[in-house]
Amino acid sequence: xxxxxxxxxxxxxxxALFFGCGSDDKEKGAIKIGLLCPLTGPYASEGQDxxxxxxxxxxxxNEKGGVLGRQIEIILGDDGSNARGASIAAQRLATQGxxxxxxTYGSSNTEATQNTFDESKIIQIANGSTSVRLTEKGxxxxxxxxxxxxxxxxVAYNTLSKMGFNKIxxxxxxxxxxxxxxxxxxxxxxxxxxxxxxxxxxxxxxxDYSTILTxxxxxxxxVVFFTGYYNEAGLLLRQSREMNWKVPFVGGDATNNKxxxxxxxxxxxxxxxxxSPPLPQxxxxxxxxxxxxxxxxxxxxxxxSIWSILSGDGFNVLVxxxxxxxxTDSDTLVNYLHTEAKDITGLTGKISFNKKGDRVGDVxxxxxxxxxGNFQLQP
Amino acid sequence: xxxxxLIVRQNQRKQDFYAKNYGxxxxxxxQQLTNGLTxxxxxxxxxxxxxxxxxxxxxxxxxxxxxxxxxxxxxxxxLTSLGLTNNIGTVAGVIVLAIMVVALVAIIGALLExxxxxxxxxxxxxxxxxxxxxxxxxxxxxxxxxxxxxxxVFPQNILPSTAVNIFGLDIxxxxxxxxxxxxxMMAGLYLFIQKTKVGTAIRAAAIDQGAxxxxxxxxxxxxxxxxxxxxxxxxxxxxxxxxxxxxxDFTMGWIYGLKAFTAAILGGIGNIPGAMLxxxxxxxxxxxxAAYISTAWKDGIAFLVLILILLIRPxxxxxxxxxxxx
Numbered sequence: 001x002x003x004x005x006x007x008x009x010x011x012x013x014x015x016a017l018f019f020g021c022g023s024d025d026k027e028k029g030a031i032k033i034g035l036l037c038p039l040t041g042p043y044a045s046e047g048q049d050x051x052x053x054x055x056x057x058x059x060x061x062n063e064k065g066g067v068l069g070r071q072i073e074i075i076l077g078d079d080g081s082n083a084r085g086a087s088i089a090a091q092r093l094a095t096q097g098x099x100x101x102x103x104t105y106g107s108s109n110t111e112a113t114q115n116t117f118d119e120s121k122i123i124q125i126a127n128g129s130t131s132v133r134l135t136e137k138g139x140x141x142x143x144x145x146x147x148x149x150x151x152x153x154x155v156a157y158n159t160l161s162k163m164g165f166n167k168i169x170x171x172x173x174x175x176x177x178x179x180x181x182x183x184x185x186x187x188x189x190x191x192x193x194x195x196x197x198x199x200x201x202x203x204x205x206x207x208d209y210s211t212i213l214t215x216x217x218x219x220x221x222x223v224v225f226f227t228g229y230y231n232e233a234g235l236l237l238r239q240s241r242e243m244n245w246k247v248p249f250v251g252g253d254a255t256n257n258k259x260x261x262x263x264x265x266x267x268x269x270x271x272x273x274x275x276s277p278p279l280p281q282x283x284x285x286x287x288x289x290x291x292x293x294x295x296x297x298x299x300x301x302x303x304x305s306i307w308s309i310l311s312g313d314g315f316n317v318l319v320x321x322x323x324x325x326x327x328t329d330s331d332t333l334v335n336y337l338h339t340e341a342k343d344i345t346g347l348t349g350k351i352s353f354n355k356k357g358d359r360v361g362d363v364x365x366x367x368x369x370x371x372x373g374n375f376q377l378q379p
Numbered sequence: 380x381x382x383x384x385l386i387v388r389q390n391q392r393k394q395d396f397y398a399k400n401y402g403x404x405x406x407x408x409x410q411q412l413t414n415g416l417t418x419x420x421x422x423x424x425x426x427x428x429x430x431x432x433x434x435x436x437x438x439x440x441x442x443x444x445x446x447x448x449x450x451x452x453x454x455x456x457x458l459t460s461l462g463l464t465n466n467i468g469t470v471a472g473v474i475v476l477a478i479m480v481v482a483l484v485a486i487i488g489a490l491l492e493x494x495x496x497x498x499x500x501x502x503x504x505x506x507x508x509x510x511x512x513x514x515x516x517x518x519x520x521x522x523x524x525x526x527x528x529x530x531x532v533f534p535q536n537i538l539p540s541t542a543v544n545i546f547g548l549d550i551x552x553x554x555x556x557x558x559x560x561x562x563x564m565m566a567g568l569y570l571f572i573q574k575t576k577v578g579t580a581i582r583a584a585a586i587d588q589g590a591x592x593x594x595x596x597x598x599x600x601x602x603x604x605x606x607x608x609x610x611x612x613x614x615x616x617x618x619x620x621x622x623x624x625x626x627x628d629f630t631m632g633w634i635y636g637l638k639a640f641t642a643a644i645l646g647g648i649g650n651i652p653g654a655m656l657x658x659x660x661x662x663x664x665x666x667x668x669a670a671y672i673s674t675a676w677k678d679g680i681a682f683l684v685l686i687l688i689l690l691i692r693p694x695x696x697x698x699x700x701x702x703x704x705x
Contacts, residue, residue, distance in 0.1 A: 201675035207624040210414040213668045242551040244542045263626045265535040268577045
């Protein structure tokens, strides 16, 4: 095993050296775009989708003659679903003459690669990395097509106030994600004169939430906003309906899971609202529908989550920048993306970036559970 | 001339206000009390298994929480594969289901005793505790491998999901059912232990195994019976949790086991009425702590109370008999 690893390392190093020396090729041969994704480990299914999506998009571009008259070559890097693997894969990709890198999935894995790419002046467009701090470091070459964690708070506020609620109960589960979302939303609601009648946490993984429901019921809220996960949300719905309490529930994007409906039962889950990035099958643009049917024809399934599709958006953005600027110089491209680029057509809608590299605009959608137990996208 | 009409009206309004708020305060208190009682009765059922085994063997059966999980999963399998409630009606179906689950979990409990604990009976106590932990890990992983790591859900609509209004309190019918079933089982156990010959043998073995043997009691058989009754009650609790809450997963025994173990200590471990009292008390303390202080601190408050009670009464609330035995 050790020998094999050593052999791999030597091969990797020598290929890296080889490609490093041949940097003149950069101007002539194929344009290389890196894809850093989890092909092994717990997120492997996500990584497989990313690979299929990006390679399919690249094949489509190449069919039409490529960009700037050159073909596109996708260089794969496997991060193994962990930060250490991501860091090694990034170092390898950085030596292979790529213009930019798409990926990766998971904020901490992405974070482990950021400096490597930034120092090598390689554009990185992350897809499934929502942690706020990734774009707060002032890294010039880092962008992302996914929303930030704190943008969900704004969406939650907008959703709740658009639905006309004034007395609101907020419940989280003390996890850093759920508490963050709850705090964010609470601050926005209070700033705008809404009344928070209840703010507290439940203990996740328990079965009986009647105590907390009785307590919330007493404060007579018009709506309960729960920022935790789908298991607890399902139990909350079921037990509140058993208490003859028909208050509407709104959930964050960790509640967008079919298990919620199974736990709550169709009747109790009906009317449950959650805010979440759209599911792959709910992408309504012409480009997205077309791409989905091609993807299905080729691979037999549709991508499992929105996060892998956002890697396709990263690819589209990069190709658009190269085509528009007729250049593969990373400074030119990144300046274009930060300032000039506006409404590039992507699979999840129009894409623009702000100075920090965060995607501008609203990725979130509103879902309501219908009577037959399905999350329905709301227009 | 004061406007008496106004004063009367004001007084009336004040009284109405107090009456309404007093009613509200009482209603809230009793609602939370009933919430705590149902949760507590399930803790109590599981706690009995810990306390009975400890009473006889001085062993904490760490696998007990997992026997509870097995009860829930067996219930799910039998329910969905046999379709009992569809074929013979809800009430009969649930009763048959409960008997089957209880019997199967009792057999598993007896097998556990025979394979994991009996060979270590004469060795030091630490070996048995390690063996118990091993059994717990074994059961948990076996359930995960058989049923998968994801949450499983009982079929909906087997039990009515309505609430009845008693004295202004909305209490779901099934909660009352859970509470009554638990009480009946506990009362049955108490009578069994106090009134029957086998029960007397169990009590005798708990007090002094050597003397019990001299009196012609088959202690091995007594221990076997203890290891059947405890898990049977735990399995029944698991089935009730599955049927009522609907959501089960392979780690559910951990939290319930921890709470039940706490309840057993609170009531005085080794003492059967103590486990019942401890379970119900723990459920009520949790509910009231969450209701009046903070829901996020619910467990913190419950364990703080435990510490305080143990500081005042180190053997637990009803724990004198433990002291006698030493």
